[in-house]
Amino acid sequence: MSHDLSLARSHALDLARTLMVPVVLFLSGAEYGVLPADEIDDEDDVEVIHEFDPWRAH
Structure with missing residues:
Protein backbone atom coordinates (compact mmCIF):
# COMPACT_ATOMS: atom_id res chain seq x y z
CA MET A 1 0.00 0.00 0.00
CA THR A 18 6.20 -8.29 -15.39
CA LEU A 19 3.33 -10.70 -14.71
CA MET A 20 1.72 -10.11 -18.12
CA VAL A 21 -1.72 -10.01 -16.51
CA PRO A 22 -4.14 -7.09 -16.04
CA VAL A 23 -3.73 -5.41 -12.65
CA VAL A 24 -5.95 -2.90 -10.88
CA LEU A 25 -4.80 0.21 -9.08
CA PHE A 26 -7.29 0.91 -6.28
CA LEU A 27 -7.90 3.24 -3.35
CA SER A 28 -8.76 1.75 0.02
CA GLY A 29 -9.21 4.23 2.79
CA ALA A 30 -6.33 6.68 2.35
CA GLU A 31 -3.91 4.27 0.64
CA TYR A 32 -3.41 3.03 -2.91
CA GLY A 33 -2.87 -0.64 -3.69
CA VAL A 34 -2.40 -2.96 -6.64
CA LEU A 35 -3.84 -6.44 -7.24
CA PRO A 36 -4.30 -8.69 -10.25
CA ALA A 37 -7.63 -7.75 -11.81
CA ASP A 38 -9.14 -11.20 -11.29
CA GLU A 39 -8.70 -10.87 -7.51
CA ILE A 40 -10.92 -7.77 -7.18
CA ASP A 41 -14.52 -8.59 -6.24
CA ASP A 42 -17.57 -6.34 -6.49
CA GLU A 43 -18.05 -6.77 -2.73
CA ASP A 44 -14.58 -5.38 -1.91
CA ASP A 45 -14.59 -1.97 -0.27
CA VAL A 46 -12.20 -0.38 -2.77
CA GLU A 47 -12.41 2.37 -5.37
CA VAL A 48 -10.85 1.23 -8.66
CA ILE A 49 -8.66 4.00 -10.06
CA HIS A 50 -7.32 2.33 -13.21
CA GLU A 51 -6.78 -1.07 -14.79
CA PHE A 52 -3.43 -1.71 -16.46
CA ASP A 53 -3.55 -4.32 -19.20
CA PRO A 54 -0.11 -5.33 -20.53
CA TRP A 55 -1.66 -6.46 -23.82
CA ARG A 56 -3.00 -2.98 -24.64
CA ALA A 57 -0.88 0.06 -25.45
CA HIS A 58 -1.11 2.85 -22.85
Whole structure:
Protein backbone atom coordinates (compact mmCIF):
# COMPACT_ATOMS: atom_id res chain seq x y z
CA MET A 1 0.00 0.00 0.00
CA SER A 2 1.17 3.50 -0.77
CA HIS A 3 0.09 7.07 -0.04
CA ASP A 4 1.70 8.33 -3.27
CA LEU A 5 -0.51 7.94 -6.37
CA SER A 6 2.33 8.42 -8.88
CA LEU A 7 4.45 5.76 -7.14
CA ALA A 8 1.52 3.34 -6.98
CA ARG A 9 0.73 3.96 -10.67
CA SER A 10 4.34 3.25 -11.64
CA HIS A 11 4.42 0.03 -9.63
CA ALA A 12 1.07 -1.08 -11.09
CA LEU A 13 2.29 -0.65 -14.66
CA ASP A 14 5.57 -2.46 -13.89
CA LEU A 15 3.69 -5.31 -12.21
CA ALA A 16 1.31 -5.71 -15.15
CA ARG A 17 4.23 -5.87 -17.58
CA THR A 18 6.20 -8.29 -15.39
CA LEU A 19 3.33 -10.70 -14.71
CA MET A 20 1.72 -10.11 -18.12
CA VAL A 21 -1.72 -10.01 -16.51
CA PRO A 22 -4.14 -7.09 -16.04
CA VAL A 23 -3.73 -5.41 -12.65
CA VAL A 24 -5.95 -2.90 -10.88
CA LEU A 25 -4.80 0.21 -9.08
CA PHE A 26 -7.29 0.91 -6.28
CA LEU A 27 -7.90 3.24 -3.35
CA SER A 28 -8.76 1.75 0.02
CA GLY A 29 -9.21 4.23 2.79
CA ALA A 30 -6.33 6.68 2.35
CA GLU A 31 -3.91 4.27 0.64
CA TYR A 32 -3.41 3.03 -2.91
CA GLY A 33 -2.87 -0.64 -3.69
CA VAL A 34 -2.40 -2.96 -6.64
CA LEU A 35 -3.84 -6.44 -7.24
CA PRO A 36 -4.30 -8.69 -10.25
CA ALA A 37 -7.63 -7.75 -11.81
CA ASP A 38 -9.14 -11.20 -11.29
CA GLU A 39 -8.70 -10.87 -7.51
CA ILE A 40 -10.92 -7.77 -7.18
CA ASP A 41 -14.52 -8.59 -6.24
CA ASP A 42 -17.57 -6.34 -6.49
CA GLU A 43 -18.05 -6.77 -2.73
CA ASP A 44 -14.58 -5.38 -1.91
CA ASP A 45 -14.59 -1.97 -0.27
CA VAL A 46 -12.20 -0.38 -2.77
CA GLU A 47 -12.41 2.37 -5.37
CA VAL A 48 -10.85 1.23 -8.66
CA ILE A 49 -8.66 4.00 -10.06
CA HIS A 50 -7.32 2.33 -13.21
CA GLU A 51 -6.78 -1.07 -14.79
CA PHE A 52 -3.43 -1.71 -16.46
CA ASP A 53 -3.55 -4.32 -19.20
CA PRO A 54 -0.11 -5.33 -20.53
CA TRP A 55 -1.66 -6.46 -23.82
CA ARG A 56 -3.00 -2.98 -24.64
CA ALA A 57 -0.88 0.06 -25.45
CA HIS A 58 -1.11 2.85 -22.85
